[in-house]
Amino acid sequence: MALEFEQHSFLKELGIERDNFGCFSGEWKGSGEEILSYNPATNKLIAKVRATSEEDYEWCVKRSLDCRKLWSSLPMPERGEIVRQIGEALREKKLLLGKLISLEMGKILAEGIGEVQEFIDICDFGVGLSRQLSGKCLPSERQDHVMFEMWHPLGIVGYITAFNFPCAVFGWNSAISLVCGNVQIWKPSETTPLVAIALTKIIAQILKRNGYPAEIASLVIGRGAIGEKLAKDVRVPLISFTGSTKTGRQVSKLVHERLGKTILELGGNNAVIVDKDCNLDMALRAVLFGAVGTAGQRCTSTRRLYLHRSIYSNFLEKLVGYYRQVAIGDPLDEKTLMGPLHTKMAVEMYQKGIEEAISQGGKVVYGGKVIRDNFVEPTIIEVTPQTKCVQAELFAPILYVMPFDTLQEAITFNNSVSQGLSSSLFSNHISHVFEWLGPCGSDCGIVNVNIGTSGAEIGGAFGGEKETGGGRESGSDAWKQYMRRVTATVNYGNALPLAQGIQFGTS
Template sequence: MVRGALSGGGSGSRSGRSRGRRGTGREPVRGSVRGARSGSLSGRPSPAAAMSTLLINQERYAWLRELGLQEENPGVYNGRWGAAGRCGVVTTYCPANNEPIASVRQVSADYEETVKKAKEAWKVWADIPAPKRGEIVRQIGDALRQKIKVLGSLVSLEMGKIFVEGVGEVQEYVDVCDYAVGLSRMIGGPILPSERPGHALIEQWNPVGLVGVITAFNFPVAVYGWNSAIAMICGNACLCVLKLAIISGMKLIIAKVLEDNKLPGAICSLVCGGADIGTAMAKDERMDLLSFTGSTKVGKQVALMVQERFGRSLLELGGNNAIIVFEDADLNLVIPSALFAAVGTAGQRCTTARRLFLHESIHDEVVTKLAKAYAQVRIGDPWDSDTLYGPLHTKEAVKMFLDAVEQAKQQGGSVVCGGKVINRPGNYVEPTIVTGLPHNAPIVHTETFAPILYVLKFKEEEEVFAWNNEVKQGLSSSIFTKDLGRIFRWLGPKGSDCGIVNVNIPTSGAEIGGAFGGEKHTGGGRESGSDSWKLYMRRSTCTINYSKDLPLAQGIKFQ
């Protein structure tokens, strides 16, 4: 069973007008996680009482209904909404106060019907010229853009991101739609010179067929967008699986666009399910490509099941990312970069900086300055415009944070700041800096999805480049230096072995136009820009003989 593979979400809307405090697009819709009524009751609440505690039923969260959300939302979309094979209900909670937002029906029997409908819808979609497919994706992006503020509010509410990050995530989906529109007129292969007279070699690219997308909780909208927008312009149908209510709203937007263009809704299907659905997708021969974003542990299970049937997988897994600061670095860039990379999204990005290597000559100075910067981080309500740092996603994440801090202490580390749970409702922990550990300490080599930064000393370039590469993952890395030779050594074959190799910027903050992904236990997959579109297509080399002769291989001749 694929455990934990399906925690994630997305958002969208078919109708409704977002309402802001100032209408600027930079403020959330009305409502706040502060002062919300508690949903914890003694004993087992009655169904009516349970429904009354849902945030969606509170006046300050009435805007959720503008997104088409209900107390209990259907868990399948394959051209119609439903849940014939219902096998439970998943309730989604607000991490800032741990109160229930709404629920989604999980399904099982609907999976088979949904795959069949998606494969049928693909036959229609694949026949549409790529530029016309790009026009549909453009309309999806425009529809998302019109709802960006209310969708960002929902991301913030359900994932716990600060509001500006919630909006930014929806913007990533919009941006990749814009990118995909241009790409739809460029996908294809070259005409190659043949060594035989009267012959031509053509590289032909066709869609793989059905692309399954299992996204993650921390970037549910963006990851779905990176995959679906590119997959769609390549001519594929998509089936997304995750567990948050946010995706139901987002599917309403996409469904409306497809309906308006008289296209099958199953081109973009949705199933809400648990490990049984994830396992079924991984083993399903009809799943022509399975894109999985999540932990390395679960990713290995997915990869093995897909490989057993010689299927295709696109894996975007964990990262134990490092920033290296040399003695000639501009500390005015280093401090905010390290801060943003380590505490952004409360340390729950796959590109979060978890290791900070400092040259021994500047170690103490940087630690002092960084600790002062940490002390100024504004922690609070994700919807408050002054907040920089919100909660962890779940109570389990808080426990993992505390366990990691304790292990760091036991292995010889010193907590410079943070290390504790914050005494307030929700899953808040203090952003934490740990010093004094060796580069190869077990906890340093462990990816903890929390705001813990291990600060480590180094002396020489060669050793620190090796330390950057010694962890199992290979997602993102960055150095801060003014030495041009060092920069190009960092970019070269003996430099960073990561998929993202930065200079004088943080480990996080990748742009749409570049391919996103990493090496080693990060999975090797690439999403978003550059030539990542090739992963969503199959390539054929075609030899065309337009002559009257038949030259054979290896000089063979028939008499």
């Protein structure tokens, strides 16, 4: 079978070969099935990967267990220094990695580079955390006693990540978890294995250069069976999973059956509400990026648009004009604004979604066609808020547009779906802004004003409510999920008073 490999010289600069091993724990191996990496823009084979077998997985976990004590016992600032160096290495290879993400995932080059920048930014954030993570000294009710609240590493943390952000989501987890003192096992999407291999080689090089075992950061590339094995493994206290709500339910069940911990970043069915009193130009640009960026394959992509009835026709007309200007094509071409959908199956879902919307009374006002292969038109469909298709997350560039009359009505529409990730209100009405942000406003984990649903900063905790899973990654105090809390009490006196003043024993 002919490979595209030779057409892309930057692959060798990232350590990618025509044939690769997909299991790493200090050294590379792989005795499982052959996994093929395709370029979604051409549907041509890029390279091959020998996946992780069950035996490889056991070898990997054992090596991870062997080095967890070493890593967890290091002073946190020393671990932070390693993360700093990882960030610097990513800076040096940012363009190359951005090209690889575009090649293998299909997002445009600017977004591929942006993904690497996210990893760099969270490394910077993690370095700062390594100098300031602290517990508490709590007042004790007993004489000559003091209570401490301390945080310790969990041990091994497992990551199961999705195709649409093959670099950034791993980075959100890895940079923080490594600083917290955990070793890691990463199971990436089997459709973006080359990005995972390139990132793992960069991290391994940094660890080895500093005299630490590279198996601190292990990799297991494989299909669902390997992910299931990781989810079931009692030796892995925490599983961070990013993907669909359907698969997330299965992962949650497997992990919680063994009383493990999870961070779940699942489906998003995100809405933008455009009030009559707002900067319409800002809203238009935000909706365009939110709905069309990454070909609608972000968990934060804008899928529902609620327009105040008084501006509905004007806004929709201008939005269609913006859509007509979207350049669709090779994601490595800097002029391109929308690349291909990731797989042929995604194209089929796109077509099926449009057919279902039309069968339910929806009206396509722009797009709706497959251009060629994995390339499709970004699509706008007019529906009513009660239309059934609005309730489902469709991972494609399809935007449902609906009118509203009052803000309370729009908030009800926003909250009417089972997902709860990201949401945005465009308004210059101060009371509307704070109603939206208040306890009876948006029920999502990310609630924005005058910015779109997509493009979260790493400084804030990222995640959502309801069927989005409730987990939090990246910034703020999301680090607490990668550690275990210990409440410790020290008696430095000569008596043994009991809590609550209880008297027990002989006089």
